[in-house]
Amino acid sequence: METTDTRDSKDARGLPDFPKSFWKETSRTPAQPMLGNNLTVDVAIVGGGIAGILSAYRLSKAGVKVALLEADMLLGGTTAHTTAKLTAQHDLIYDKLIRNHDETSAKQYYEANNEAITYVKSLIREHQIECGFSEQDAYIYAQSVDTIKKLEKEADAYAKLGIPGGFTDSMPLNVPHHGAVVMKGQAQFHPLQFVSALVPAILEAGGLIFERTTVQTIEEEGPRPTVITERGLRVMAEHVLVCSHFPFYDKHGLYFARLHAERSYVLGVRTGETYPGGMYLSADEPKRSIRLAESADGGKLLLVGGEGHKTGQGVCTIDYYESLRTFALEHFQVEDIPYRWSAQDLVTLDDIPYVGKLTEERPRILLATGFAKWGMTNAVNASAILADAVLERDNAYAELFSPQRFHAVPDIKNAIVQNADVFKHLVAGKVELIRQSPDDIGHDEGGVVTIAGKRAGAYRDDTGKLYLVDTTCTHMGCEVEWNEGERSWDCPCHGSRFAYDGEVLEGPAKKPLQRIMKS
Incomplete structure (x- = not known):
């Protein structure tokens, strides 16, 4: 399970101190x-x-x-x-599938995911499930003029595959954009x-x-x-x-x-404005995902997500939440940010x-x-x-x-890049020079420290209790890094995650990090 806390305290930026999922x-x-x-x-x-x-x-x-x-x-x-978009619009994927595979494969990918939406709708009707389900159009929009060509190629792929939608100059949400690709008849719901x-x-x-x-x-x-x-x-x-x-x-x-792990981040924002409908994703980096979330009790929340990166390979993780907060303040009437959370998923070679x-x-x-x-x-x-x-x-x-x-074109290229990246982080963690000691770790802080000349991970909780762990991932020996936003130890090689006390949060690791007793 994830390291979370039910307290509603906020930091100086107005972000929740602890991750919490809506x-x-x-x-x-x-x-x-x-x-x-x-x-x-x-x-x-x-x-x-x-x-x-x-x-x-x-x-x-x-x-x-x-x-x-x-x-x-x-x-x-x-x-x-998740952000729980129930859609076959998986970023700009269809032009890529046609190029790397063929039209038949791209068509099948769309049909499989579209049938999944139909199946979910049938279960909701059969079991009379109240889960905030609503049909929505899905948009991928260009934040820069240079991205328009990518959208046009994706729209061409929609036309070839018979996907309802295509290129549009405008969309309902009032955020800066230079056109979008819309996929009609998609949906959203409350997954849990x-x-x-x-x-x-x-x-x-x-x-x-x-x-x-x-x-x-x-x-x-x-x-x-x-x-x-x-x-x-x-x-x-x-x-x-x-x-x-x-x-x-x-x-x-x-x-x-053949797999690598990526993390992304979400803010749950209360706003003082009417939402125009639709689900949105930027085509440009850093990604921005936007949708309205509703629960069966009538609660509503604007979900602003994005800032993806490989697990264990990002900057100070709280900065990703701060970037999403800045985006939300620029484009919406933010009243409060009661929720923040992150997700991890795996990506294949193709x-x-x-x-x-x-x-x-x-x-x-x-x-x-x-x-x-x-x-x-x-x-x-x-x-x-x-x-x-x-x-x-x-x-x-x-x-x-x-x-x-x-498939030779994407698989060989991506496998070489991915394995080179794993090797780089495997070596870098072993030779990193650490100058910090456990005494430098303040309350509710964590970081890599040196104990008797050896690398270790330290976290000190609000009461001053110090947790020390061996930073060597129990999966394949890479060195984990401290994730400040989630208060976890994350492996940059294969995505294993551990709580501040070393317990496994996410695999492939099965065993916890070894705890260290300070002499």
């Missing part, structure tokens, strides 16, 4: 028990986010006996920290209120859900794969679905070199998620990852592909999203 504050997810004994089921699902829960829902409704295992609490990770409403349906269909149950590995020997928890309990299944964000099980290291068999040799172990910050539709689509694979049904999009695919 989605979590305005929803309640039914608590589930911890796994207490060995089990045998048809399908074991690892990960209690939108992909895992929707996979459990589809399969349990089809009569399959499922057990879902979540290391923390349901819906506490990326699903709770939506997904939480499906949990009772899973249980009623005979599904099992367990929280606070961390999975350590998968045992492949024997007639069926078996999930092993950190407490030594075993869940044997015909299939295992890995929906845990970063694939925790990667026996031969096939995915560490921007298409990996969904399907872990390897051809392991057809009973499947995964879903690499949603590239567009998980609200990509995760829904992934759950369909995974369920169809288990049920041995054809899926029109399985080949496009297959983890075994390879």
Whole structure:
């Protein structure tokens, strides 16, 4: 879980002192028990986010006996920290897909994500879910004249693929722009209120859900794969679905070199003006994402997001929130900023998620990852592909999203860049000269320090208690960096994150940072 605090204190800039998600504050997810004994089921699902829960829902409704295992609490990770745009407009992706793949693949990508929206709408109607769902047009706008050509190419791709929308000179939101690409008939919702409403349906269909149950590995020997928890309990299944964000099980290291983690930031802003509707994303850097959020109790909040960067490789993280605050003050009548939070997601080499068999040799172990910050539709689509694979049904999009695919143009280039970046940070952390000592760390401050000539991580809480950890990531040995905005230790190589006391917040790391006792 993320290091958070429920206090409502603000810093000098008017930003909340501690991260807090609007989605979590305005929803309640039914608590589930911890796994207490060995089990045998048809399908074991690892990960209690939108992909895992929707996979459990589809399969349990089809009569399959499922057990879902979540290391923390349901819906506490990326699903709770998204901007929750339910859209197939995933930045300027369609022109890129046509160039790097072909028109057929680009068309399939659009259709898969568009069908995901239709499926969500059908579930909302079937279960009468109150989740702030509303249809909205989605816009990508140009902040500079130089970007117009990119928008025009994307609009041309829309025309080729038959996507409703295209280039427009103006848009409803009053922010400076030089045209936009609009995709008609998209949507937004409250992700936790939506997904939480499906949990009772899973249980009623005979599904099992367990929280606070961390999975350590998968045992492949024997007639069926078996999930092993950190407490030594075993869940044997015909299939295992890995929906845990970063694939925790990667026996031969096939995915560490094909994924990188990125963080982005969101402010929840109360404004004194009427919102004109629509969902917005800037085509230029730094990114600016804007939408209105609503909860079932009638609460409304303007979400201003962006400032993405690779995990563990940014500047002082509170500065990203400050940049979003400055943008909000310039363009909206800001009355208060009661919420701020950040999200982390994984990006593949070719921007298409990996969904399907872990390897051809392991057809009973499947995964879903690499949603590239567009998980609200990509995760829904992934759950369909995974369920169809288990049920041995054809899926029109399985080949496009297959983890075994390879496309030379984007894959080779991006793999070289990505692995060079990992190597750079692996070396840099080992040779960095640290001059700070634990005595230099003030209250509610953290940073890298030197203890007996060795690198260490220090955080001192409000009471003065000092926490010291070894900064070597327990995944593959990179050195973690302090994230001031979230009060966490983040790995710049593969995106693992740890709380200030060393406990794992996000994988692929499974073990906490080693604690250090100050002599």
